[in-house]
Amino acid sequence: MRAVLQRVQRASVTVDGEEVGAVGAGLLVFAGVRQGDTPEDIAWTASKIAGLRIFPDDAGRMNRSVREAGAAVLLVSQFTLYGDVRKGRRPSFEKAARPEEAVPALDALKAALEADGLTVPTGRFGAHMIVDLVNDGPVTILLDSGERRRGSGRTGTAVAGARQQLVGDRLTETELVLASASPRRKVLLAELGLTFTVEPADVDEKTDVPEDPEEHARHLAERKARAVVERRGRGIILAADTIVVLDGRIYGKPSGEDEAARMLSELSGREHTVMTGVCVADAGSGVLQSTLVQTRVRFHALSADEIRRYVATGEPLDKAGAYAIQG
Secondary structure (H helix, E strand, O other): OEEEEEEEEEEEEEEOOEEEEEEOOEEEEEEEOEOOOOHHHHHHHHHHHHHOOOEEOOOOOEEEOOOOOOOEEEEEEOHHHHOEOOOOOOOEOOOEOOHHHHHHHHHHHHHHHHHOOOOOOEOOOOOOOEEEEEEEEEEEEEEEHHHHHHHOHHHHHHHHHHHHHHHHHHOOHHHEEEOOOOHHHHHHHHHOOOOOEEOOOOOOOOOOOOOOHHHHHHHHHHHHHHHHHHHHOOOEEEEEEEEEEEOOEEEOOOOOHHHHHHHHHHHOOOEEEEEEEEEEEEOOOOOEEEEEEEEEEEOOOOOHHHHHHHHHOOHHHHOHHHOOOOO
16 A cells, blocks of 8 residues: 655545545545555554654644644545556556455545544545645655565564464464554554454453563563453464563553653663563463563653653553653
8 A cells, every 4th residue: 555645734625626525734645555455554554644743743843643733634545656657658557456445445544544533534536536735844755555564574574483383384364363452563563464353451460460570571461362362262362561660660651641751750861671571372272472572771861841742742641661662
């Protein structure tokens, strides 16, 4: 799937003199579907459209997503994004999906964006559309979900090999279950080109948890995996839990803005450890394997104003240690 994102002051689509879709300040997205695009291509594209920080914050820096800016997305189908001009003077559109494949994919993209809380008016598929826009910046971003597959082939092969070692020839792509509601983990799996379903574990993360940080993260990952194994009885379950550790103290998700600000103040100017426990379980055989990944992270000194503005974005509130390194 390809998409062209334009930050606009306004945009509208007209068909036969009738305005069929419009937005004020927001995004105009031209989207094209390639033959063979998968749900993972759609999920990756939707996550990028909703999450890219291309809107200005109070300081005028591009630091807010369309969701954080409270803006809408005008979605317009554009099969010509797959025009191949390598030969001759007439573009070839052989790679573009036919309507019976493209329409459901575009509907799924719209639904994914709406599920992320966005308002998504659209153009009209197959019609001759007149698109009027005022680009703001100008800001124009190109997305191609095919690039994610080319960039993650080696990692994807390693993950597939590890799963094959665990469960043997019974593994099929449709059996992978992510025991997490984390948007970031869904994006990571989609970027690997993996097919999966999502079933959050929804376990108690406070009771009977080891105090040792390394055991803490692995224990919760295993607890989440077992919870989904018991519910499903089949499939390959992937679960994870992340904590931040400073001076032996565990920082989980903050309870609110005040605690988020306190966590960031304590991490400011210091080096800490991010620990992620990962567990893979075969629900059919009961075989379970877990591991721990550790990363050292050093913060620059943060001013009180920087902390206040970051907390106000809402991003820290569902993150261990009150921050996202990819944010």
